[in-house]
Amino acid sequence: MGKENFAGSAWVGLDIPYSCVHPKVLAEPKFQDYNSPKMGENVETMRVIAKSTLRQFWEQPAYRDAQGPLESGYEEALRSAWTSPQAVKSQYGSASICGNHRVVFNISGNKYRLVVEMQYRAGIAWVKFIGTHAQYDPINVERVNDY
Incomplete structure (x- = not known):
């Protein structure tokens, strides 16, 4: 062969x-580079990858209190049409815009951190990390890829 x-x-x-x-x-x-200028800019809603990742987190007994905030954030993201970091920041003022297309969201009053890779032109929000503030502290936000 x-x-x-x-x-x-x-x-x-x-x-x-x-x-x-x-x-x-x-x-x-x-x-496919989903942040390429060749991709369309007519994003009507976001696609979040993946709700199952969020569910796996909140189904752990220690993190059950994260279910409500994560579900509501997931639903808000599905209804959003973020085309830039500024669009995310205008909706979530406490979100941190980081390198490598990453955004860090504070969940449950900053008890948890959610790191998402945004592919704005494709309308994709890709969960890369979810954890407590203490679990978040040692990670490299631009490189983390837990899921």
């Missing part, structure tokens, strides 16, 4: 036998 180098895809530089790659991986679309 030959080898596939995946030129032009997110798998660039891999030199592995074609037969070792799952067909589903081969069918994946090429990497």
Whole structure:
């Protein structure tokens, strides 16, 4: 069997036998930069990835009090059309705008922190971290990718 180098895809530089790659991986679309100026700017609502991540957090006995604020924040995000960090900041004045397209939201009176990667042009808010303030302190907001 030959080898596939995946030129032009997110798998660039891999030199592995074609037969070792799952067909589903081969069918994946090429990497898309959702913050590219080529993406459309007509975002009507946000897509949050993923509610299940938030649910896993609030279903832990120690964090049950986060359910209400996380659910209401999730619903607000679905109804929002954030196209820039300024749009987020105008709705959530206490949100911190960070590098690498990250926004930090204070949840339950700053008891919890939610780190989200915003892909404004695509209308996507991607949960990267949720935890207590103490769990948040040692992380690198621009690199964290817990989910």
